Amino acid sequence: MALGYDLPPNRVQQDEYWLFANDRIFGSCRIRHRLIAMTELDRGHIAYEIRPSARRQGYGTAILRLALTKARLLDLDRVLLTTHPSNHGSIRVIEKNGGEFQDECLSPFTGETVHRYWISL
Numbered sequence: 170m171a172l173g174y175d176l177p178p179n180r181v182q183q184d185e186y187w188l189f190a191n192d193r194i195f196g197s198c199r200i201r202h203r204l205i206a207m208t209e210l211d212r213g214h215i216a217y218e219i220r221p222s223a224r225r226q227g228y229g230t231a232i233l234r235l236a237l238t239k240a241r242l243l244d245l246d247r248v249l250l251t252t253h254p255s256n257h258g259s260i261r262v263i264e265k266n267g268g269e270f271q272d273e274c275l276s277p278f279t280g281e282t283v284h285r286y287w288i289s290l
Contacts, residue, residue, distance in 0.1 A: 181205055184239065188219075188232045195223045198236045202243055211276035211283050213249035214240065217262075229262040237266060241290045248290065251276075251283045260284070 176182065181201050188196040198217035201208060208214075215236050219229045233250075240248050250268060252259040268286035276283045 179207060188228060195220055195228045196232045198232050200236055200240055204249060207277050209249065210274050211251050211278055213251045214245065215248055215250050224258060229258065230265050233262055233266045237288060237290060246290055248288050250286045250288065254282055254284050
């Protein structure tokens with residue numbers, strides 16, 4: 170998917186990164202190079218995960234900060250991130266990295282409510 174070749178219509182070019190420390194994986198993130206209709210409502214440009222045992226230790230904030238640096242290299246001027254409204258940890262991470270709440274909508278993937286945030290680069 171990083172090269173963007175022969176992708177189905179519901180997929181876009183994306184890069185995947187892993188956060189390592191002391192030979193352990195602490196998290197991962199994906200950066201989509203552009204949005205399509207479905208990802209404008211849920212998933213956005215950047216998605217990240219932190220392993221449960223590493224949460225609340227700053228790794229989420231760090232991985233998103235690093236992802237924003239990579240997104241700037243893609244010439245994006247702002248990026249969209251989405252999260253479940255009850256995911257308070259993710260909301261804090263997004264807001265610490267400059268995320269501004271836009272609205273809430275229904276996910277086309279799950280049918281659940283998601284919050285959408287924009288971060289200007």
